[in-house]
Amino acid sequence: MDRVLVTISFVTLVGYIITAVFRPQTAVAGLAASVDMFIQAVPWIVVSMFAAGLLAQWLQPQAIARWLGRDAGFGAIVLGALMGTLGTGSRWAMYPLATGLLAANASPGAVFAFVTTWQLVSLPRLPAELPFYGLNFTVVRALVSVVVAIIGGFIVNRILP
Structure with missing residues (x-):
């Protein structure tokens, strides 16, 4: 255990x-x-585990490694960050997905950027911010969050072997 x-x-x-x-x-x-x-x-955990198991069968490690692996370089981190902005699921769905990406040879930095932008940006949730923060603050916050995720992904790839 x-x-x-x-x-x-x-x-x-x-x-x-x-x-x-x-x-x-x-x-x-x-x-x-x-x-x-x-x-x-x-219910979220159970469904997410089944979805992650199915996704693990669909993900081809070669493709993930090509697009999100260490050999893909800085572009993998940027792609991971951009993918995360599209996330709409709950954490019970996203964490198993991120684990599946790691298992399929995605770089830790790309997965870090993916999870970070999912938590900080998530484009489908941005319209909910507009009435509270206004357009300028919402856009600046989202852009800074993506940049932070990308920088963090770069650092994570340097720290983790």
Whole structure:
């Protein structure tokens, strides 16, 4: 079993025990919120795992390596960032997709750029920002986010072997 998962599980359990001793109603409210989140997330997780498994069969490692691999250079990072801006799915769908890209030999930098722009930009969500932030702020924020994702992807490729 993954050590990080065991550690986080242990810390969470200790947190609940300590909270239950000193503030039982807070511990119960925390458990209720956790159950609600679990019920919401389970369908997404299940569907995403099946979709990721199917996608893994569709993705051809040679094509992914050609377009998003290390040998594709800086263009792979830019392409990963641009792909991420198109994302509309939930994190339960996007993370397995990103994992599938890594397994199909995409560079870590391209996947970093993909996940980062998906979280920060996502073009289909931009119209929701316009009424709150206005056109200028929305466009500048989106462009800066793409640039940050690309720079981050470049750095990630330098750090990770």
